[in-house]
Amino acid sequence: MFYREAGDFKTTYPEDAQTFPIQFDRVRYYAVLAIAFGVIPFFINDYWANAVFVPFLIYAIAAIGLNILTGYCGQVSLGTGGFMAVGAYACYKLMTSFPEVSILIHVLLAGGITACVGVLFGLPSLRIKGFYLAVATLAAQFFLVWLFNKVPWFYNYSASGQINSPERTVLGHFVTGPNTSAAAKYLFCLVILFALAWVARNLTRGTIGRRWMAIRDMDIAAEIIGVNPLTAKLSAFAVSSFFIGVAGALFFAVYLGAAEVGEVFGINKSFLVLFMVIIGGLGSIFGSFAGAAFLVLLPVFLKNVLVEGMGWPTDLAAHIELMIVGGLIVVFLILEPHGLAQLWRLTKEKLRLWPFPH
Amino acid sequence: MLPDQILFALEVTLNGLMAGVMYALVALGFVLIFKASGIFNYAQGVLALFAALTLVGFQNGQIPFAHLINATFGTNLHTFGWTLPGIVAIALTAGVMVGLAWLIERLVLKHLVNQAPIILFMATIGLAYFLEGLGDVMWGADIKTLDVGLPQGISETVESATAALLGYGFFIDNLDIVATIVAVILVASLTIFSQYSKQGRALRAVADDHQAALSVGISLRFIWVLVWSIAGFVALVAGIMWGTKSGVQFSLSLIALKALPVLMLGGFTSIPGAIVGGLIIGVGEKLFEFTIGPMIGGATENWFAYVLALLFLVFRPQGLFGEKIIERV
Numbered sequence: 001m002f003y004r005e006a007g008d009f010k011t012t013y014p015e016d017a018q019t020f021p022i023q024f025d026r027v028r029y030y031a032v033l034a035i036a037f038g039v040i041p042f043f044i045n046d047y048w049a050n051a052v053f054v055p056f057l058i059y060a061i062a063a064i065g066l067n068i069l070t071g072y073c074g075q076v077s078l079g080t081g082g083f084m085a086v087g088a089y090a091c092y093k094l095m096t097s098f099p100e101v102s103i104l105i106h107v108l109l110a111g112g113i114t115a116c117v118g119v120l121f122g123l124p125s126l127r128i129k130g131f132y133l134a135v136a137t138l139a140a141q142f143f144l145v146w147l148f149n150k151v152p153w154f155y156n157y158s159a160s161g162q163i164n165s166p167e168r169t170v171l172g173h174f175v176t177g178p179n180t181s182a183a184a185k186y187l188f189c190l191v192i193l194f195a196l197a198w199v200a201r202n203l204t205r206g207t208i209g210r211r212w213m214a215i216r217d218m219d220i221a222a223e224i225i226g227v228n229p230l231t232a233k234l235s236a237f238a239v240s241s242f243f244i245g246v247a248g249a250l251f252f253a254v255y256l257g258a259a260e261v262g263e264v265f266g267i268n269k270s271f272l273v274l275f276m277v278i279i280g281g282l283g284s285i286f287g288s289f290a291g292a293a294f295l296v297l298l299p300v301f302l303k304n305v306l307v308e309g310m311g312w313p314t315d316l317a318a319h320i321e322l323m324i325v326g327g328l329i330v331v332f333l334i335l336e337p338h339g340l341a342q343l344w345r346l347t348k349e350k351l352r353l354w355p356f357p358h
Numbered sequence: 359m360l361p362d363q364i365l366f367a368l369e370v371t372l373n374g375l376m377a378g379v380m381y382a383l384v385a386l387g388f389v390l391i392f393k394a395s396g397i398f399n400y401a402q403g404v405l406a407l408f409a410a411l412t413l414v415g416f417q418n419g420q421i422p423f424a425h426l427i428n429a430t431f432g433t434n435l436h437t438f439g440w441t442l443p444g445i446v447a448i449a450l451t452a453g454v455m456v457g458l459a460w461l462i463e464r465l466v467l468k469h470l471v472n473q474a475p476i477i478l479f480m481a482t483i484g485l486a487y488f489l490e491g492l493g494d495v496m497w498g499a500d501i502k503t504l505d506v507g508l509p510q511g512i513s514e515t516v517e518s519a520t521a522a523l524l525g526y527g528f529f530i531d532n533l534d535i536v537a538t539i540v541a542v543i544l545v546a547s548l549t550i551f552s553q554y555s556k557q558g559r560a561l562r563a564v565a566d567d568h569q570a571a572l573s574v575g576i577s578l579r580f581i582w583v584l585v586w587s588i589a590g591f592v593a594l595v596a597g598i599m600w601g602t603k604s605g606v607q608f609s610l611s612l613i614a615l616k617a618l619p620v621l622m623l624g625g626f627t628s629i630p631g632a633i634v635g636g637l638i639i640g641v642g643e644k645l646f647e648f649t650i651g652p653m654i655g656g657a658t659e660n661w662f663a664y665v666l667a668l669l670f671l672v673f674r675p676q677g678l679f680g681e682k683i684i685e686r687v
Binding site for chain 2: 130139149267321325330
């Protein structure tokens with residue numbers, strides 16, 4: 001009844017090409033923004049920020065990044081954890097070397113550094129494809145983690161081998177360190193996520209996004225119709241790594257505050273983000289959000305049900321959680337290989353006809 | 359007499375060869391499934407872990423799901439109170455692996471026919487997580503020792519023989535020697551099976567062309583159950599070897615990751631490739647750790663194999679023995 005194009009006349013080209021052509025979508029989008037920026041910061045407390053909102057926002061950035069590479073450009077990467085580590089350590093080195101510069105600039109620079117590293121490890125993608133490439137990105141994962149573990153310069157020769165984020169402020173409010181309020185953490189991540197998601201959404205529906213999708217659908221055919229695989233693949237690696245680097249920097253500086261590379265940015269992190277992208281939906285920005293929300297909420301939910309509800313010990317609950325996550329991925333791939341985003345699309349198709357489906 | 363340095367390097371090489379055999383054992387399972395069904399089975403390492411856990415569980419008479427039952431009903435069950443001899447436990451475990459192969463075909467693969475290879479790959483990652491959780495819930499997550507009567511420790515025969523011959527005793531683990539012999543037998547019997555038996559021919563036909571195989575009356579689903587059973591059996595062998603060597607624990611499933619560069623070097627479709635790739639990786643990483651490792655902080659074994667495979671692939675994308683990749687639009 002509310003969700004349809006009929007009667008919503010477009011009179012200019014920009015109106016016709018806008019991201020949300022249906023009015024209901026536009027209203028919903030602004031409503032979500034208004035709640036995220038205007039309501040949640042006033043009610044958020046430490047538990048909700050640390051358990052749900054901040055990890056969700058940060059993983060959403062990483063998932064968008066990986067989705068650009070895997071979902072839009074078709075290059076499977078298992079090196080996400082390693083690239084997040086690059087972002088985290090770059091941010092740490094910048095924060096400790098130039099304490100007077102704003103952390104916002106450091107986070108973005110960390111993303112830039114990660115983009116350069118990503119391009120470097122993306123070079124083999126010009127020669128190798130598919131599984132071979134997926135395994136090749138494991139080289140990035142293991143090599144980078146080893147590097148940050150073994151070269152003391154990266155962790156400023158600290159005795160524990162850990163990196164700790166110093167206190168930094170934005171506009172007079174702490175965003176890192178122990179004195180940070182939940183609302184400040186949340187808003188800092190939200191602003192960055194909002195800006196990056198906006199960029200990603202518009203990149204993927206423009207020229208460069210179409211190039212990526214052409215490469216994904218059939219690279220040889222794309223090359224024949226004039227898409228340069230070198231620039232297309234490497235730009236996907238660069239943009240994707242930039243997002244993942246920013247996510248890594250935020251994950252370390254804002255969310256954790258202290259990090260040890262092998263524990264935090266190990267191979268499991270790579271798989272977690274990959275699962276978010278699969279469950280959410282390959283090739284969809286909305287899917288990245290949905291997948292991140294799903295896999296952040298699932299452990300919290302299971303913990304509440306299994307440990308507190310049924311009184312099981314935590315180690316047993318953790319194993320059951322592994323089974324459920326693994327099982328869900330298989331079920332998802334069988335029932336809906338295009339993920340939550342496809343379910344959302346189907347819902348919208350249904351809504352368009354509701355309540356008179358004929 | 360050779361100088362000590364060279365003898366030492368020789369010993370490192372020999373140990374690398376032995377380690378390579380262990381990698382090759384895991385890689386074999388990958389190759390079998392990839393050849394027969396085009397599925398890149400990430401869960402192979404977890405299969406090995408699951409097999410080893412089940413074997414230990416049977417041997418010690420552990421009650422499956424004891425932890426879960428205790429937590430739900432407040433009981434205090436742990437074991438049946440018997441211990442089985444190694445050979446019986448191995449036979450039982452092999453049965454479980456065949457059942458598992460059948461279940462995987464029934465519940466997962468059947469529904470994913472004709473999906474893109476990458477979807478199948480991700481499904482096996484999900485399967486790996488599921489099996490890892492299942493293994494822990496069934497048998498508990500603590501580190502277990504596995505002993506089915508394989509010889510362990512330093513081989514004194516080799517040490518005294520080399521000491522008499524070269525004046526320098528080589529340290530070689532008995533278990534590695536057994537692993538090498540087992541691997542040779544395994545590869546030989548797999549080759550004979552696939553060359554001379556009816557099922558083996560059907561298997562090769564499916565690997566060659568699914569549709570053509572179907573049209574001459576080969577049951578694709580039977581072949582898949584068969585090949586997953588064989589892969590499960592290979593996983594059991596690998597699980598026994600690795601479990602005896604370093605204990606049955608979660609890190610066992612990570613050897614699957616080590617088998618990946620082995621496959622990239624050898625090519626995904628070649629059984630000899632898996633063996634040769636394993637040996638190259640094994641020797642390469644031991645020698646690299648021995649020569650360059652101390653200069654750059656050690657523990658290079660974590661990444662050396664991947665970087666070697668990565669550099670190698672840039673020059674030969676299909677691996678050493680892989681079929682040439684021909685692409686058509």
